[in-house]
Amino acid sequence: MLSEFLQFLFSGLTVGAIYGLIGLGFAVIYNASHVINFAQGEFVMIGGMATVFLMAAGLPMPLAVVLAIAGAALVGWLLARIGIETARGAGVVGLIIITIGASILLRGLAQVVWDRNFHPLPPISGDAPIHVFGATLLPQSLWIGAALIAIMAALRFFFDHTRTGKAMQAAAIDPLAAQLMGIDIRRLVRLSFVLSAALGALAGVLVAPITMTYANVGVMLGLKGFAAAIVGGLGNPLGAIAGGLVVGIAEAMTAGYLSSAWKDVVAFVIILFVLLFLPNGLFGRAEVHRA
């Protein structure tokens, strides 16, 4: 009984951590630019696929990972530079369409440059499951959890203790005021895309041993990451991770205890309920309406 529950919980935490990692990327970009980046899933794909193919070309894994993350960061920079900055008049929905275009383009490129097959990446520390009260957990899940905590800590430090990070925080709260204070918003937007592309690519490397990686892997992962970011309250990195865990655990518990056939329906109903009762997400800043 306990082992069953624990197994569902482990599954939910693993999947939730993956969603949270991806949701984090949404939050970082949203904070800086109020853009929902629908190409976030493609950063995840680039991280995984680039690592696979760099390794196939003979590079050692650590080097391949670093190059893949750097490559994704470059794509993120290009997207901000070409896609977002030059289209300032496009409005929020218009910018979303640009990121959708980017997502289609990147998937198309991946299919041509790499291939249409799915590939695994080797886990960081082996495949032998860890047994906890009769439930099992792959070491990779622990690595993902650890990475999540490390990234959280790093982001906390970045946002609270570096000039650029503080500037990003300020810009998120009031872009106009930040600009008046001499903060270069465009640089921050670029930086947020680079940061979130790198985070996405890192997530792609970490999750590939569990999810496999392929040209279209970003579609559903991106969607779930978006759900995580929304449930957590947009623009709140901590919230995105909590949101990811909520969605992941909801999915796992539904599949485990209710019905696996209707798992996704139940998960989305839960998401809808969270939104209805907490219209700004779990940790969203309440929108203040001053008349």
Added chain:
Amino acid sequence: MALLRSWLRKAAAAAVAGVAALALVQTAPVRADDAKEPIRIGSFLAVTGPASFLGDPELKTLQLYIARINKEGGVLGRPLKLIHYDAQHLAKKAVTFTRRLLEQDKVDLIIGGSTTGTTMAVIKLVERAQTPFISLAGASVIIDPVKKWVFKTPHTDRLAVRKIYTDMKKRGLTKIGLLSGPGGFDKSCAGNARKLAGKYGITIVADEMHGKGDTDMTPQLTRIKNTPGVQAFLYCGFGAPTSIVARNYKQLGMTIPHYQSHGSASMKFIKGAQGGAEGVRLPVAALLVADQLPDDNPQKKVALAYKQAYESAYDDAVSTFGGHAYDALMIAVDAIRRAGTTDKAKVRDAIERTKNYIGADGIYNMSPTDHLGLDEKSFVMVEVRDGTWKLLK
């Protein structure tokens, strides 16, 4: 002024509409009536999207062999021309592209429909256009009941389930847990598994599903594992989830016999599972284990030749799906040769009279009542051992 502005606005709209209309006209084909006019083979496949594991090798196979046939002088002294569109797994695209193939490209015959949905969506069209159509999709509804102009080459998914159940019965496994994915392939396989279970004295004691893009199936597998009396496990699905299921299976330390469907018949499954695939049994077209067939098996030579040609051309392990396309093309070419013309009705009749045709998927004997005509022998059970397929006797 406002009026002028509005007219300009409308004019801009018209310009765009006009460009669009022009573009439509531009795509009209220019056809020369030449004796050497190519035989036009139309095709729509799921080359991208979630079913690309089907369409990708299918298209590669068609391209490879059409180039070969043309190098050898073509058919009836005429070259073959492949006109292909990527319809993904989408019925709407399949319908539009089929209209395009039929009415604009004026193809002589259509090979395609990687998935059952895209195939079923265009049957009405090809029947009305009276054009031979060879589908590469699995479901038996495509040819049962028989439709005059519709044929198919892959074994039906019902046969795949029958093979699995026969194997289970042989091992005395009667209570099974079923897990299936969200795709059409998965649903059709699982549906057959439910329908046929009774006939084989098998009861499905756990029936679980997973969703699109799911990355962890341990909750479903835990439920199956903890179902009292479960003796075997069957997964119906394709693509990345096949490997994920196998990995989760190993993670949970499950030991009951593990079966998957022919959707897993790809080396990617074994590689992706990273050891988790060991011991998994599945039905595959004999093509995949051609080298293990006895030498007197007539299929061996054809299958080996195809495997060798494909793998050397594309640096990619052969899959059974490419084999379906190979057979469809060869049956079509054979029929055109026998008919001595590309007259659609005569080609159709010739396809229907295909007898003892040895293909990659097996030996075809079509008839007015059987538009598949495959024997069951060419569909075999294999087990994954040491990272490769091992033919089960």
Added chain:
Amino acid sequence: MSNQLLQRHGGLALLAAIIAAGPLFLDNGFHYNVAILAGLNAIVCIGLNLLIGHAGQISLGHAGFFALGAYASAILPERFGFHPLGALLTGALLVGLLAFAIARPILRLRGHYLAMATLGMGIIVSIVLDQKVDLTGGPDGMVVGDLTLFGQALRGNLAWYWLVGALLFVTTWMALNLVHSPVGRALKAVHGSELAAAAMGVDVFHYKVLVFVLSAVLAAIAGSLFAHYNGFVTPDEASFIHSIQLVTMVVLGGMASIAGSIVGAVALTLLPQLLADFHDYEMIVFGAILMGTMILLPTGVVPTLAARIRERLA
């Protein structure tokens, strides 16, 4: 006032002329197929633009309504003996009721939260269509019978072309009427400032629900017609991707522009056909065109070009 009327009538006359001239340029069934699909998409987009462009309420789930309309026309005649026209109307009515029911809770949400909620709703519809295999045929889809009008099965490209063309014309006419009426102004007011709209006596919530239901019903009707015309439906019609395509048509054509919706729908229906010959590069080119258009014409094709031309003349 008379200017405005002339504007409206000029636009409508142009649309009528384009529709009427269509058969001169369409010379095979494939061309008609593209034109008919573009027309159906335009009908959906006009409704969706009233919701997104005018009232400022995003929806990433309208494909769900489209698919429900389509499946009503697939299932009701087949299983319950409905007349196809009755099925179409019943489908539209049911979708309207459903939209009304869910509008009440979810339209309280704003911006991206509303986007997420509508997206979830669309996904739930697509999963239900996937899972109810016995009713819907599951992911492999189901065959849809002919649409019969006045005891006559509607077949052939031309008949469908005129039907969809007429419907598009009527939809455009009504949408223009609405936009240039107190209702349309109220919708734009809701978009501009909900607070001010309320203070001006506009029942904000009422109008949000109204336009949500209206756009859902238009999507359902277009879905029904699509099902009959295509002869086959699959749950992919309800997919997230399809919802995104619809929103893309609206935004690319131009928000709060009825002409823009038609242009966007036609352009994005046509584009994949024009790009089909790029094969492997199709997605790359499509993505690049989407990005490029939005970058160069940031407020959408029709409004940006209209503004540029106006500037040039001024």
Added chain:
Amino acid sequence: MTFLRVTGLTKSFGGVRAVDGVDFTVRANDVFSIIGPNGAGKTTLFNLLSGLIAPDAGAVILDGEDVTGLPAHQLATRGLSRSFQNLQVFFNMTALENVMVGNHRHTARRFLPCLLGLPSVRDSERRTRVFAEELMHYVGLERYIHAQAAAMPYGALKRLEIARALATRPRILLLDEPAAGLNPAETAHMDALIRRIAEDGITVLLVEHDMHLVWSVSDHILVLNHGRVLAEGGAREIRANPQVVEAYLGHRARER
């Protein structure tokens, strides 16, 4: 004659009483000003009165009818309209359309006739347009009639909001800092406009920081501090009230 009576009106946000048991009455055709330091609860009070938020306790009686807690659009029907401190202009429309929205309740706005473009709707639209144009003249914005609201200067937008509010045909008009951010010439214009509105028989409730304007136009003044009524009376009384001068006006008057 009492037109608006407010009794015990209370609203808290997270434990802070923004408006705390406020009582006052407004006579018809008066210009009634509410002043007080920032955070005194003036905007909250306006939001309560105009139905944008609902009170925790207390009552609002408008022309003898209890309208406590009614939503904004229903208050608009009963003849109460307002402008906003931070502009709430419909920037997606022309100036004239903004004003036409104000007339919403008096137009043919039923769905089906609008959808079908019936003559009744067209007639109503024509009348609304004429009325809106008149109001644009009334507030002195005739040169902006066809301008996009987004392209108008700040001072004009302030007056546009008033024209829009007037289009609802209000009996009482709530003006939230109409002179904020205006230059002296514009403020003078605003002063004249407010007087004219009052002369035309509309009761005006004014929140304003510009004390010159307040002294100039007010018949009656209410001083709010920490959500409570500090003092109330005629302009002259308030000016002479040492408590008010000490607590609030003193430093402000010196600033000016």
